[in-house]
Amino acid sequence: MVGAGAAGAVLAARLSEDPERTVLLLEAGPSPATEEEFGPQLLDARLVPGAQTDHPGTCVYPVHLTPERPWAVTRGRVLGGSTTVNGGYFVRARRQDFDRWSAMGNPAWAYDRVLPFLRALENDLDLGAGPMHGGQGPMRVRRVGTDHPAAAAFRDAALTHGYSVEPDKNDLDAAPGFGPVPTNSVNGVRHNTALNYLPPEVRSRPNLTVRGGSPVARVAVEHGRAVGVVLVDGALIRAGEVVLSAGAISSPQLLLLSGIGPRADLERLGIPVLRDTPAVGAHLSDHPQVVLDWTLRHDPPAPQGTWLGGCLHLASGVGEFGDRDGPGDLEVLQSLVPMSGLTSGRTTVPGAPLPFMVAAQAPRRTGRLSLVRADLAAPPRLHYGFLSTPDDRRRLREGVRATAALLASPPMADLTTGCAGPAPDVLAADGALDRWIADNIGTAQHTCGTVPMGPVDDPRAAAVDQYGRLHGIRALRVADTSILPDAPLRGPAATAVLVGEVIADAMRRGVQ
Numbered sequence: 001m002v003g004a005g006a007a008g009a010v011l012a013a014r015l016s017e018d019p020e021r022t023v024l025l026l027e028a029g030p031s032p033a034t035e036e037e038f039g040p041q042l043l044d045a046r047l048v049p050g051a052q053t054d055h056p057g058t059c060v061y062p063v064h065l066t067p068e069r070p071w072a073v074t075r076g077r078v079l080g081g082s083t084t085v086n087g088g089y090f091v092r093a094r095r096q097d098f099d100r101w102s103a104m105g106n107p108a109w110a111y112d113r114v115l116p117f118l119r120a121l122e123n124d125l126d127l128g129a130g131p132m133h134g135g136q137g138p139m140r141v142r143r144v145g146t147d148h149p150a151a152a153a154f155r156d157a158a159l160t161h162g163y164s165v166e167p168d169k170n171d172l173d174a175a176p177g178f179g180p181v182p183t184n185s186v187n188g189v190r191h192n193t194a195l196n197y198l199p200p201e202v203r204s205r206p207n208l209t210v211r212g213g214s215p216v217a218r219v220a221v222e223h224g225r226a227v228g229v230v231l232v233d234g235a236l237i238r239a240g241e242v243v244l245s246a247g248a249i250s251s252p253q254l255l256l257l258s259g260i261g262p263r264a265d266l267e268r269l270g271i272p273v274l275r276d277t278p279a280v281g282a283h284l285s286d287h288p289q290v291v292l293d294w295t296l297r298h299d300p301p302a303p304q305g306t307w308l309g310g311c312l313h314l315a316s317g318v319g320e321f322g323d324r325d326g327p328g329d330l331e332v333l334q335s336l337v338p339m340s341g342l343t344s345g346r347t348t349v350p351g352a353p354l355p356f357m358v359a360a361q362a363p364r365r366t367g368r369l370s371l372v373r374a375d376l377a378a379p380p381r382l383h384y385g386f387l388s389t390p391d392d393r394r395r396l397r398e399g400v401r402a403t404a405a406l407l408a409s410p411p412m413a414d415l416t417t418g419c420a421g422p423a424p425d426v427l428a429a430d431g432a433l434d435r436w437i438a439d440n441i442g443t444a445q446h447t448c449g450t451v452p453m454g455p456v457d458d459p460r461a462a463a464v465d466q467y468g469r470l471h472g473i474r475a476l477r478v479a480d481t482s483i484l485p486d487a488p489l490r491g492p493a494a495t496a497v498l499v500g501e502v503i504a505d506a507m508r509r510g511v512q
């Protein structure tokens with residue numbers, strides 16, 4: 001197995017429950033085993049290490065969100081992967097996501113079939129076990145309270161504006177609205193998948209080896225069958241089956257470096273083609289986001305426990321997913337830590353505004369990942385294709401205006417001197433607001449879809465089957481958010497854990 005992130009750590013833990021199976025988990029970054037070894041820098045849930053581009057637990061990729069908007073995205077490079085450096089928001093994909101993926105030829109992803117795994121992976125500390133929730137799984141889930149004055153003002157403003165209350169954002173049948181954020185942070189500690197799934201008693205299993213500091217350079221394939229991996233130092237490690245869980249940027253990169261991808265691209269770089277698979281890298285999917293900073297009349301108290309405030313999901317009214325009775329395709333996520341604090345690792349910054357992250361979360365597949373050189377050390381070319389459709393622009397306009405309206409209403413207006421941008425005349429005019437959004441566009445860092453799953457008959461649409469098996473190459477799988485055909489309507493961390501659970505179950509049952 002390559003990569004011990006949100007999906008990889010889960011898969012390794014579940015597979016090694018079977019004493020008949022031997023698992024070697026290779027992780028590029030370090031492999032701390034205990035909370036002490038991770039240390040407060042990676043565990044403090046009031047901080048988001050992945051927001052710091054110079055943090056030792058991350059690696060950074062230059063990307064273009066639009067042709068005019070270069071950006072830097074990060075990924076976790078440490079045991080637990082991006083769950084070790086992320087925001088800790090742990091919200092399930094919506095029923096509509098599972099219905100869509102299932103209808104694309106992946107029946108194992110139908111809502112009714114994944115619900116038992118969603119329950120098995122969690123220990124919902126607020127709601128306990130029930131038809132919708134689990135009470136014994138490895139991922140402890142707790143909802144963030146809204147007693148911080150900024151969170152309480154956001155809640156009251158949202159309810160005054162008539163948004164629904166959504167007390168459980170992990171209830172897939174609930175209408176979208178304002179509610180507390182489910183997180184995998186408990187008592188101020190962000191519990192990444194390594195802590196939850198690979199505690200010392202699991203790591204001491206005789207059939208499981210976890211090896212950090214072991215970046216893999218490519219998959220070794222002989223006669224159409226994966227036979228192992230080649231490390232960056234050139235060492236070949238043989239295996240009966242290879243699973244790539246290196247994340248939605250590195251897994252497609254490793255496939256391309258191994259000769260699995262679009263033929264023309266591989267030939268241009270002199271990489272021998274093992275399998276012409278146009279879908280690899282062709283459908284990168286992520287969520288565009290802008291930050292609305294609001295200035296406070298008085299510095300707020302430091303956040304307790306987590307950086308997260310409240311969270312509002314609403315419908316944009318745009319397109320299929322923006323239906324007013326639908327799942328909500330816009331997210332307004334409140335941070336109780338200023339952006340300058342998140343990017344520098346500080347929980348308070350006197351005088352600094354607080355941000356709302358406004359993201360358009362309708363599923364979209366506008367991006368592309370391709371290689372620049374046949375070299376693991378050369379970051380791939382990443383184009384996100386944000387704002388390339390009128391719907392993108394309409395959705396984000398809707399999200400920005402809805403957030404600005406909340407800021408201007410009494411419960412919030414009492415706390416703030418206003419929005420640091422956009423100015424009222426910009427807000428009022430579509431063209432001016434589009435330009436502001438284009439100048440300020442960012443990403444929620446929810447990359448998916450770079451090795452999409454689906455039936456074998458359309459190599460332009462799908463590279464793997466619903467259990468992550470590469471079409472056309474035996475004994476090779478991908479198990480991470482790469483395989484999701486598009487980014488779900490909510491952040492993908494909980495769904496990445498689900499990928500690990502679903503594929504581990506299929507492997508253990510020997511599903512053909």
Ligand SMILES: Cc1cc2nc3c(=O)[nH]c(=O)nc-3n(C[C@H](O)[C@H](O)[C@H](O)COP(=O)(O)OP(=O)(O)OC[C@H]3O[C@@H](n4cnc5c(N)ncnc54)[C@H](O)[C@@H]3O)c2cc1C
Pocket residue numbers: 002003004005006007008026027028029048049050051074075076077078079080081082083085086087088089090091214215216217245246247248250251254444445446447479480481482490491492493494496
């Ligand atoms: C800053 C940030 C904040 C985020 N916040 C949230 C959030 O709050 N909620 C949410 O739902 N989602 C969030 N996400 C997204 C979420 O964390 C990811 O979608 C999820 O972790 C992806 O899981 P994965 O298993 O696909 O990959 P990852 O978790 O990224 O794991 C990949 C692993 O593979 C390893 N690896 C990579 N290349 C190699 C190689 N060549 N050899 C060996 N190992 C390798 C990496 O070091 C890493 O450990 C955030 C992401 C980022 C970057």
